[in-house]
Amino acid sequence: MKSVVTMEAVLTLRRESPLGVLATSEQKILNGREIGARLFDKIVRQLEQLRSECVVPLSFNGIEFLDYSCADEFLGRLVRRIRSGELEGKFVVIQEASVSVLENIEMALKERDYCCPVLDDAGRIHIVGKVSEPLLRTYRFALERRTVTTGDVQEHFRHENLATSAASNRLVALCKMGLLYKVQEGPSDHGGRQYVYEAVG
């Protein structure tokens, strides 16, 4: 089944300049919820200044340690805010985090059943936190394509005999997780309407 989108899928999410989690003068060891709460407040304030429909890299450069509680209070809350839509089309991607910091972020996010994209040094996006294998594959497909529709997913995963509803459910789920952004509506090959989703990353 081919997807026919007669409107050209325009990339909507713009990439903003990275926000540094740590100010130059700040300590490099981040322990406990109080510091996590301060980081959350600081980053959310900065995100609120931005126009919506953007992806903001969060730079963890210089951070030597971030314990689970700090990661939970900071990133756990931030991802929850993104998932709820309260940040109105603003998304984050983690970058420049050390192995240990990323390990702790992942542990904290997994406990809340959350996940977040990470940009590695090679420019590739991967996910830390909790995401099922089918959703992860779908997200990777969306990343390759930049934008996808239900029809695209159904076609790409035809070997799984994915029903339209199942393909749609995957996209909706990824949207709720903050990994896809619903950008526009276009005609489907059924003659109806379908949504176009843009990958966050």
Next chain:
Amino acid sequence: MEIKPVESRLTAISMDGLFEQAMRRSNGSRPVVNLQDVDFVDPYSAASLCVLVEYLRSETDETPRILLPKNLNVRGYLRRMKVWEQLDGLADLDGSAGGASGSSDSDILLELTRIDSKSAIEGATEHLLQIVSANLGYKRKSINAVTNTISELCFNVLDHSETTGWAVAQRYHRANGSRFLAIGVADCGIGIKKSLGTRFRTGGWSHFDAIINALKKEFSRFPKRGLGLHMVKKIVFDFGGNLHIRTGDCRLYLAAKPQGISGAVFPGTQVSISLSEHAGA
């Protein structure tokens, strides 16, 4: 009044005996803690000794006297661990606190550190991270696990105990060449049941119930929190280790299946953790 361990090895199990003796003390006499026959002290016991001394001071209004171990290796080891330094001013140390450098089958990760502020926890964290960067043969993942454990447990002391505490960690080498990391964090505060009682109805709980609940995710006196002990338990399992948590009259031993051991009611919370350095690294 003399408090003396029944065994020569001070561990989570034998410390129960010391706590019990402290609770059964007679009034009016200056407490004496007799460590003369001690030939081994694990991190949990090092931290718990400070808690014991603190308790005796507060209950008797006397400065306890500590009879130091006759074993010079143990005495020197405890000096390296800064146990005597921490007890200085809290107790009168009977005997020279010097001694031999201590045995070579253990490496001190974190000397006994008083946890009385966030900066103390940051200092402990920085110290542990320096060990990784010094490339002393520790596995990064193991040190990350130890650092997280200490950070979480120490913040529990500051956030929940309503007092201060102590933390200490070290690595041991077994005769078969394997290594394990041991951590002790202890306080003499309000204990887990009372801490959770600020948010939950704990009247019908035993201290065992309190520990079991505290280990559950999102079970905390503060809403939307409660990851700390839950994550500590996960780390212990990931590293094939074991965990003792003592509070009130119960010491919970957690390996495969939780096992609660009853003893005398003693204030605060004391935690012992050991992690296999090979597993999970």
